[in-house]
Structure formats: C-alpha cells, structure tokens
Amino acid sequence: MAKRMYYGGTVLTMEDILYAQALLVEDGVIRAVGSEAEVRAAAGRDCEMVDLKGHTLMPAFIDAHSHFSGCANALLQVPLGEAVSFDEIEERIAAFIRDNHISKGQWVAASGFRP
Secondary structure (H helix, E strand, C coil), X not given: CCEEEEECCEEECCCCCCEECEEEEECCEEEEEECHHHHHHHHCCCCEEEECCCCEECCCCCCCCCHHHHHHHHCCCEECXXXXXXXXXXXXXXXXXXXXXXXXXXXXXXXXXXX
C-alpha cells in the first residue's frame, strides 16, 4: 500500500474550499485533503512525505480524447465566427497571415464561418 503526503505548499483543490495545506494519496486515490495537521494524522506511519517547498500542487488533466490538442489546434486557426461577408473572410485571413508571420505557400486553416 503506497501512501504519499504532499505538504509545505499550496494544494489547489478546484472544489468549494479552493486551497488546502496538504494532500494524502494512497494507491493512486486521494484519501485526505486539509490542514497539514489533519492530513498528517490521516497519513499515519509508513507514508512517503513530499515537501512542495512553497510550490503549488494542482489537479492533473488526463484527456484520453485529445481535447487539449484540439483546443490548441483551434488557436492556430483564423476565427471566422463573426465574419459577415467573403470580403471580411479575406481580410481576416490576410491579417492572420500578416500577424502570425505565415510564410508564403504555408497552409492556413480557418473555422467558425456561419453564412
């Protein structure tokens, strides 16, 4: 049974109580979150102690469907959601090419146009 307690920094919980002083993980499951004293009491013996040294522990993002890469890819596209004419589409694409220093011959993707 592997137990690990994180302390000595800020634990960002993303819950109603946004910050905690410590966190206890046992076999990959969060078992306790709270003050350092509360979590130490829950940890008991035989627990690996990890000092955050003033840093912040945040939830990880596990995304099996690649939403983050899809979102990042969308940031590389010309947003056309508010374009109302083909002239405006052309202007937005030209501005994107200019502002992002896109080389001649490189592909540019756009999204969001609703005729």
